[in-house]
Structure formats: structure tokens, C-alpha cells
Amino acid sequence: MNWYVVYVQSKKEKKVADVLQQMQIEVYCPLIKEVRQWSDRKKTIESPLFKSYVFVRLHDKDRSNVFSVPGVVRYLFWLGQPAIVRDEEISIIKKWLEDDTIEEITLHKLLPGDEILIKNGLLKDKKAIIQEIGKKRMRLALPGLNIIINAKIKDVV
Helix, strand or coil: CEEEEEEECCCCHHHHHHHHHHCCCEEECCEEEEEEECCCCEEEEEEECCCCEEEEEECHHHHHHHHHCCCEEEECEECCEECEECHHHHHHHHHHHHCCCEEEEEEEECCCCCCCCCCCCCCCCCCCEEEEECCCEEEEEEHHHCEEEEEEECCCC
16 A cells, blocks of 8 residues: 545545545545734634645555545546655655644755755655755755655754
8 A cells, every 4th residue: 555645626635535434445635734924813724734735545446435525626646647746745745744843834846956965864864865954944855746855943952
């Protein structure tokens, strides 16, 4: 079984994930908390870390099952094949989102020539690697997703 990336209609990530889960398909839709400002109030909401993407874990022969769900558009492809995300990369995303020392996460595309390596910290010796560790920021590369996650970190001893 592999993790695949399903492209879904905008703002349908949570709904698609719920329906897939009801179909007994293993699904992961990473959510982050964001503070939204309206004219009269602020509200903390959960929104998808990856806009328009949901991860599903299934056998290759079962990939067509997701298309019965309203909101599913297509699979994400890489080099003519469905993009496969390694279990280890899904685990790293989960660990980062569970880590209460991380205050803020933003996404950026990988740029050719970035050389990245975890030198110390929570993810030391992991294959998903950090380009640099500053006093307040870390950069985590997830090559299978072709992104870099920049994380602002609380003071850590």
C-alpha cells in the first residue's frame, strides 16, 4: 500500500477526507490552526496545510475508488506516474503538527540547488531534512511532495 496525493476542489479537503474515511479508505488531511480576522472579531480555525490536497493510502488497484467522492478531481502525478509519498514523510508531517514548539508553518516550493541536512533537534537523523536551524526558524524538506516547510519555533532549550 502506498500514500497517494489526491487533488480536490478548493475548500473541499475536509469534506472529501470525511467521505473517504467513511468508505474505509485510510486518509490524511493535515490541518493547522490559523487566526482569522473579521471586522468585529478574531477566530481560530483549522484549515488544511496543503490546499486542495488530501493523502490516501491504498493499493494501486484500488486507486479508482476515490473518484466516486464528490470534490475529488484527480491524482497528483510526477514524471507520468501517480505521485507516491513515503510513509516516513507522512510521519514527519504528523510529528511536526503535533509538536507544540512550532508556532507557525508556511509552505514554499523546493528550488533547484537547495542542499539540506538535519544537524540536530527533534528530527535528527531523519531522511526528511532541515536546511538550516536558526534561533527561531527551521526548514524541513519533503522531497516526495516537492516542498519545503518553514517553521517558526518557540524558545527551546
